Amino acid sequence: MTEKAQAASLVRAPSSKRLEPLHQADAGVLSIAYFEAGPADGPAVMLMHGFPYDIHSYVDVAPQLAAQGCRVIVPYLRGYGPTKFRDRATPRSGEQASIGADMMALMDALGIKRAVFAGYDWGGRAACVGAALWPERCIGLVSVNSYLIQDIAKAMVPARPDREVPLWYQYYFQLERGRAGLAANRRGIARILWQQWSPNWQFDDACFERTAVAHDNPDYVDVVIHSYRHRFGLAEGDPQYAELQRRLAALPPITVPTITLDGAGDGVALASDGSASAPRFSGRRVHRVIPRAGHNLPQEEPEAFAAAVMELIRA
Amino acid sequence: MSDSVDRRRLLILGVALSGLAGKVLAQGGSASPARALSSARLEPLRHVDAGVLNIAYYEAGPADGPVAILLHGFPYDIHCYVDVAPQLAAKGCRVIVPYLRGFGATRFRDPVTLRSGEQAALGADVTALMDALGITRAVLAGHNWGGRAACVAAALWPDRCRGLVTVNSYLIQDLARAMVPISPEYEIALWYEYYFQIERGRAGLAANRHEIARMLWEEWSPDWDFDDATFDRTAGAHDNPDFVDVVIHSYRHRFGLAAGDPQYADLQRRLAPLPAISVPSVTLDGDSDGVLPASDGRASAAKFTGRRVHRVVPGAGHNVPQEAPEAFAAAVMELVKL
Numbered sequence: 001m002t003e004k005a006q007a008a009s010l011v012r013a014p015s016s017k018r019l020e021p022l023h024q025a026d027a028g029v030l031s032i033a034y035f036e037a038g039p040a041d042g043p044a045v046m047l048m049h050g051f052p053y054d055i056h057s058y059v060d061v062a063p064q065l066a067a068q069g070c071r072v073i074v075p076y077l078r079g080y081g082p083t084k085f086r087d088r089a090t091p092r093s094g095e096q097a098s099i100g101a102d103m104m105a106l107m108d109a110l111g112i113k114r115a116v117f118a119g120y121d122w123g124g125r126a127a128c129v130g131a132a133l134w135p136e137r138c139i140g141l142v143s144v145n146s147y148l149i150q151d152i153a154k155a156m157v158p159a160r161p162d163r164e165v166p167l168w169y170q171y172y173f174q175l176e177r178g179r180a181g182l183a184a185n186r187r188g189i190a191r192i193l194w195q196q197w198s199p200n201w202q203f204d205d206a207c208f209e210r211t212a213v214a215h216d217n218p219d220y221v222d223v224v225i226h227s228y229r230h231r232f233g234l235a236e237g238d239p240q241y242a243e244l245q246r247r248l249a250a251l252p253p254i255t256v257p258t259i260t261l262d263g264a265g266d267g268v269a270l271a272s273d274g275s276a277s278a279p280r281f282s283g284r285r286v287h288r289v290i291p292r293a294g295h296n297l298p299q300e301e302p303e304a305f306a307a308a309v310m311e312l313i314r315a
Numbered sequence: 316m317s318d319s320v321d322r323r324r325l326l327i328l329g330v331a332l333s334g335l336a337g338k339v340l341a342q343g344g345s346a347s348p349a350r351a352l353s354s355a356r357l358e359p360l361r362h363v364d365a366g367v368l369n370i371a372y373y374e375a376g377p378a379d380g381p382v383a384i385l386l387h388g389f390p391y392d393i394h395c396y397v398d399v400a401p402q403l404a405a406k407g408c409r410v411i412v413p414y415l416r417g418f419g420a421t422r423f424r425d426p427v428t429l430r431s432g433e434q435a436a437l438g439a440d441v442t443a444l445m446d447a448l449g450i451t452r453a454v455l456a457g458h459n460w461g462g463r464a465a466c467v468a469a470a471l472w473p474d475r476c477r478g479l480v481t482v483n484s485y486l487i488q489d490l491a492r493a494m495v496p497i498s499p500e501y502e503i504a505l506w507y508e509y510y511f512q513i514e515r516g517r518a519g520l521a522a523n524r525h526e527i528a529r530m531l532w533e534e535w536s537p538d539w540d541f542d543d544a545t546f547d548r549t550a551g552a553h554d555n556p557d558f559v560d561v562v563i564h565s566y567r568h569r570f571g572l573a574a575g576d577p578q579y580a581d582l583q584r585r586l587a588p589l590p591a592i593s594v595p596s597v598t599l600d601g602d603s604d605g606v607l608p609a610s611d612g613r614a615s616a617a618k619f620t621g622r623r624v625h626r627v628v629p630g631a632g633h634n635v636p637q638e639a640p641e642a643f644a645a646a647v648m649e650l651v652k653l
Contacts, residue, residue: 155515156513156514156515156518157515157518158515158516158518158519158522158523159519160523160526161519161523161526161527161530162526162530164506164510164519165506165530167510168502168503168506168509168510171506171509171510171512171513171516172502172505172506172509174509174512174513175494175509175512175570175572176494177493177494177495177496177570178496178509180494180495180496181496181497181499181502184496185496185498185499188498188499188500189499192499192500192503232513232515234513
């Protein structure tokens, strides 16, 4: 470990640290559990976690941003942690339109007009959806792996075989065997994905378990399975999001100021130079590759992630 | 850390690593016995109408010798037996090595026949070939799909089978339990089976069949140092026009997600209760098999009601007959001599 890396590791929260206390807000179809930090009148930042993670991806980012004057909101996505559906009859959809709409519903519930949207994986997708569909609500976007709105019409086009293998869980989840496997072995699957996606990240058992309990949510399996089937066009969407999904199908450009980050060690979405997604960003957009970082970039390299958020706030 | 745990961890971390580690682990072994050159082909091929197929097959050895039928797997071809076949022929066996449906020069006789890859079809093809060649009884030997074909035929037509050699023991599929998950680190190894459930997987196999096959060879046989010529010799068999249809159907049917060909419905009904195998059997596991970990054979013991010997073959992966031909041929000869 270099001196610089050692110095950085000293400022990491211990694995016992939790983002607490949680707040709970009725927001759209959900009662959303979220962590909040920083001054109530500061510029708002929505920090959106991915699968199979939870809000503790931001255990270091959140205090760093709060200390710099931001009002930081870190919600548990639908299906995670103490976030609950308000109505038993609501379909447990994990489609991209729903997780984007959830973020906007939370902003409405909290009276937040505009915010920086920042996320990775599912959370990056929620942020991209929010930025594309409601740019007037978005100060700026931080997205790991660039433009994440799914092109479902092209979902059946194969990738190179060596890039299909890391998606084994997505194919597994198409079968009822995969649903049963996720239900029975959610921790085992999550830990394997953490290892595959972040080969350079040395997380300990306490760090993993702090997040894994969020996957004991009673809706976790339904939401996850629906998410991975819907993106291949193999599960119907919730009709209440049909109009949003119709707009997303056109792969709308993102006009707000954007910083995209790739982890150089990302084991599932390979680091890129950002050029392939450049046409999707019609506003100011900066792309960066973060050395060593894997897929869980905010937890692995919180300074780089927090710096990207602050650049958008100061712009 | 044991080798198997080590390999499993490497599989989780990536395909490329596992092949590398296997080669390191393989160093220090004794000198390999003589092997056929990568340019050697099992030729000439013969062709015979057999049931729904016109089967291409290689034959060696005396016409009046005891018959051994050697059945290849996926994604392989008859050259799994490039060393086994001459060894058995030299010992007096009549050796028959057919291309399975969907592979090599084997063709469906009727364009409308369903391109099924279900287990009953593979087994029925074996007995159809025996009928066509006038073979009453044979040792049936195989691995992977070919081991399944051998198990199916041995279970359903024991009077036609003088003995069974199978890699990975009892291979008749329990479709009723296909949706029961296994430990996630073992599910990863089945990535291609899940991939093939969706049309993206069919398109991927059609477009990248050789790349997928090479990845599976490397994952399944981490200690096997095959060269490009060896791979290419087999990969050409996957350009068969029915390969994609048969493969996709096989992997969907085994999960109950594709209907079978009605002509095999009765056979599949007989396979559903997992019939016992009564003929003398030798079961082999490769101790470095990367897809089906080597076992002590006990879990499948109840399925073999006759004489059964189980062996773990050192240094072998999933493609046991090509990686350890002496061990495979010796198993066949033990049954021939009974």
